[in-house]
Amino acid sequence: MTDDDKVPAAELYTEAFAADPYPTFARLRTERPVCPVGSPRFDSWLITGFDDARAALTDPRLSKDLYGPDQHYLRIFGPNSEGLNRNMLNSDPPEHTRLRRVVSQAFAPRRIEALRPRVAVIVDQLIDKIIPQGESDLMHDFAIPLPMTVICELLGVPPADHGRVLDWTQVIRTSGSTSRPPAEERAAVQEAQLRLHHYLADLVRAKRDDPADDIIGALVRAVDQDRTLSEAELVTTTFLLLFAGHQTTADFLGNAVLALLTHPEQLELLRATPRLLPAAIEELLRFDGPLPVASPRIATEDIDYQGVRIPRGSIVGVAINAANHDPGHFADPDRLDVRRVRGPHLGFGHGVHYCLGVSLARMEAELALSALLRRLPGLRLGVPLAEVRRLPAASPFRGLLELPVTFTV
Incomplete structure (x- = not known):
């Protein structure tokens, strides 16, 4: 592959x-x-059509094992990534199967649905703080703290620590968006990763000394009872659940609200017909999802x-957002249509790496968007x-760094 062959x-x-x-994406x-x-970080191959993307997501010749003998993670994440990123997301069966089985029960639909009343309370508490202002940065005030609070409570992160955990994850999330020189930016991200790794390792040790009925407690018991996870895997799995459990949901909420605000006829249709909300969430995810490339x-x-x-050894990216706009599978794909009949979009992935937290993400989205539409008129x-x-x-x-909005009260 020469430089002339590459999309620059x-x-x-x-x-x-x-x-x-x-x-x-349409042109490609x-x-x-x-x-x-x-790319600025590593060269790769990009797959953009729906049929090819769906096939690639289940192709056993496309491995997710970045930490095997060839150490592909060095090209992608760099030398300091193993402490947090060596987890089930970056592994293949049977390792992936073993790691996923341990945590899958915690995200079973029935267990997640039991959380609905608590999530509804968190949603209302956040909106209660927003209403007196008449304006808000919805990313800072709502979209980010909602899923972060929910996943921290699920994991068993003490409330007093939510703020600093949020700060560390936001340094990682917003990498590249500040005015700092690149070397300073990299150093800040590495420091945040290191602090988060040390914090999670300490939290795991604390849960072992004082067992609790939360996800980390369950993972600790899995280690102690049958050695299902190693100590290192326990920490990296906790990090994956923490980061994946809030990042994509926060970005989805921001993207969804922005899409509705820039398509006011769809916003009003959804307000007038709340029963459309579940289908609208799938359409909003298809229309502008938070994970553009798997x-x-x-x-x-x-x-x-x-x-x-x-060629063998190539990094391959599956462009989920491009596939979800393929006119061969979606009529008029660049049009937002909350009445669209739910189709087989790839917003939650496909195959063995299909999103583990899909039930939680849908439930948070439903409660969040329903409350915003109901409680913030004139948004x-x-x-x-x-x-x-x-x-x-x-x-x-x-996703968005900020989402400034106004509304009537």
């Missing part, structure tokens, strides 16, 4: 792409549905997609759309 970073890692990646899906891509995979052999040879953007600040295009997540 200048096309994919710009403010314009961060604001609206879908025209570029038509002209180069499987293509090499240059986490990296590695080609374990030469692979052909669309007649294009992806509208507080700044012109062009001034809404987003995560940088190089971020693995698609």
Whole structure:
């Protein structure tokens, strides 16, 4: 693969792409549905069509094992990542099966549904703080603290520690969006990762000394009773649940509210017909999901997609948001339609790595959006759309740094 073959970073890692990646995704899906891509961090291959994306997400030749003998994580995450990122997200069966089985019961739909009253209370408490102001940064005041509070309570993070855990995760989430020099930015992220790793290791030890009825407590018991997890895996699994349990939900909520505010006819339709909300959540996830490209995979052999040879050892990205706008599967895919009949979108992934927290994410989204529509009448953007600040295009997540809104009270 030569530099001339690659889609240059200048096309994919710009403010314009961060604001609206879908025209570029459409062009690639038509002209180069499987293509090499240059990036600021690592070169990769990008798959953009729905059928190919769905197939790639279950292709055993595309491995998720980044920490095996070839140590692909060094290219992707760097040398300091193993303490937090060596988890089930970056593993293949049977390791993935073993790790996922331990935590899957904690996210069973029946257990998650039992949390609904508590999540509803958290939603209302956050909105209670917003209402007297008449305006808000919904990311800071609502979209981020809601799923962070929920996952911290599920894991068993003491309330007094929620604030600093949130601070560390936000340093990681917003990497690349500050005005600091790149070296300072990297150092800040590494420090946040280190502090979070030490904190979680200490919390796990505390749970062993004082067992509790929470997810970390259950993981500790799994280690102590049948050695299902090693000590290191226990910490990395806790990190994955903490980060994945709030990051994508927070970004989804921000993206969803912004999509509704910029499509006022859909917003009013949803207000007038609340029964549409479950279908609307699926449509909003399809329309502008928080994970534009699935986490990296590695080609374990030469692979052909669309007649294009992806060489062994290549990093492969499956462009979920591009696939979810494929006109071969979704009529008029660039139109937001909360009445759209629910289709097989890839917003929660596909295959063995299908989102473990899907029931929790849907429940949080339903309660959050329902309460915002009901309790904040006249909700509208507080700044012109062009001034809404987003995560940088190089971020693995698609989300907002801020969402200024106003409303009537």
